[in-house]
Amino acid sequence: MSPDEILSPREIEIASAYAQGDTYQAIAARLGIAPSTVRTHLATIYRKLEVSSKLDLHSRLGGALPTSEMLTDHAAVISELALSLEESLRREQALAEVLRIISRSRGDIDTVMSSILGFALDLCEAEFGILFEHGGQGRYAASHTRGIPEPFRDWLDTQGIFTASPRTGLGRLATSHAVVNIYDVRAEEIFQTDDPLRYATAMLGGARSFVAIPMMSGDSLVGAFTIYRQSVRPFGAQATTLAQTFADQSVIALDNARMIGALRQEAPPA
Template identity: 30%
Template sequence: IFDTLVENAVRLCEAERAFLFQFDGKFLRSVATYNVSPKLREFVDKNPIAPGRHSISARAALERQTVHVHDIQGDPEYAYAVRDERPIRTTLAVPMLKGDDLVGTITIYRLELKPFTDKQIALVETFADQAVIAIENVRLFNEIQDKSRQLAEASQNKSQFLASMSHELRTPLNAIIGLTEMMVTNAARFGTEKALEPLRRVNAAGTHLLGLINEVLDLSKIEAGKLELNSEPIDLARLIDEVIGTAGQLADKNNNRLVVETRDSVHALTADPMRLKQILLNLLSNACKFTKQGEVALRVRKVADGRDWVELAVADTGIGLTAEQQTKLFQDFTQADSLTARRYGGTGLGLALSRKLARMMGGDVTVTSEPGKGSVFTVRLPAEAVH
């Protein structure tokens, strides 16, 4: 950009050579030249210019005004530094300003005695304004790049921390869950018959906490690009039976009726079965939690929309969502609102994770809802695996 600016300034103003200097707070340093000999360029690079009256560029920087010297050879105030260069006669230096702050200067030279016209001076001043904008854009771009690098490093550090923390927590939790299961299952052997209810509560709490840790770990893996899918042909009817078997207990807690509706003969789907179960259980768990003495339905159908899709919709007759609440649903660690979080609990991880997993499999999770009329969360996946 700077090279183009000085080249255009020279050509349009009928000059011979040019410098574009950038001010670093102390000195003017050359960042672009046109038709300048290597010797002069080297000299200027080694001798940065401080604002002052010892050169045309320095004076323009000092006074923050355009300086136009008709005949530099006839002006005793200026001495030509490099003696073996062809003598300069007419010089124009224009400061580059951002408000009152000095950004640099553009200086153009003629080897013949021929003052620049008012129109040519105005043109160079326009180039100076463009150079200021370009320098500011470069500064902003570099700043954005630096911020992006910092954010990427912070995200990577966070992901590494979460992975390490999750591993450290999962190990003792698995031991607690295993031990309580064993003490409940073999109560007579261990003499724990009177402590069955507390043991079950400990086991349930540990299992719940382990699920949350696994969700955090999955999110951190997705952010780090390290979560891998294992797609394979799935017997969808069988997978749905397994999911409904698990979700039945969730529905019973709030006296909900759990039903499956299959419009078409959907027998097969190529996807990651473990992740699909995870998505469906997340959605069914939410539906059962926010619905009381109502109905939760899992509806399955085929869709032809440019390609073959399978849609699995979880519909409930629960509390529903406002349009504003729906905009926040799929954000990490975000729930519909603080009141809902306090009343129903949860961390706001499940929906964010479900959508990310669905998108990794080439699909998506969407929602339609009305307050007081329930919600429908739809998982749409391609019938064939996305590679």
């Protein structure tokens, strides 16, 4: 049977996009679904088409026959292992690409941060992300964003530098300098108060699950690397570890940009 006879129209659309190189994030944005839903579809597609790699998927969509018959009771395991392997390779490639971007940025911090946030959202299956710079005493400013809903972005732009109350995720991070992982921003008691940051996060940003990673330079907190899901899907250990890696790279990028800026100021005029 051909893929068109085996898969639904939605599965064909997702399979074709993934085989052509689109990420979970890109497919999800185009179809208006969550990145995790894209992954669930792909696991089903791999099982139905009896493939175990993106290359096999591309071949099957092009008319090739299955290379082997997968036993029904093993098919789900095989498809899961195949996707997990591809995701592992994608993580390594993304981290290498981020380091390359940082090394060649020449102080262009906007491009670097946009790239870092983009990779983080894709690999952590999150809808939007914000890099907050910390100004001391719980004060923050949103310096870089990616995928953020416009009403929430406008609210942050209007606030400029703001003080996060101690009960918010950013407030807790400022005190503890530790990861803050919130399962559902609407389920915490602070959501029932009039806290402006929590209201904007939940209602203007549509955020539900949220993780904030401290960005440390030595013993000093320089910012918070935050990513958000718009459904209640708590971030697990793997996603949190990935976010920590991207937060660390963000600190490196900021330090590089500051050094380059200082050298340019010190350089004599031509």
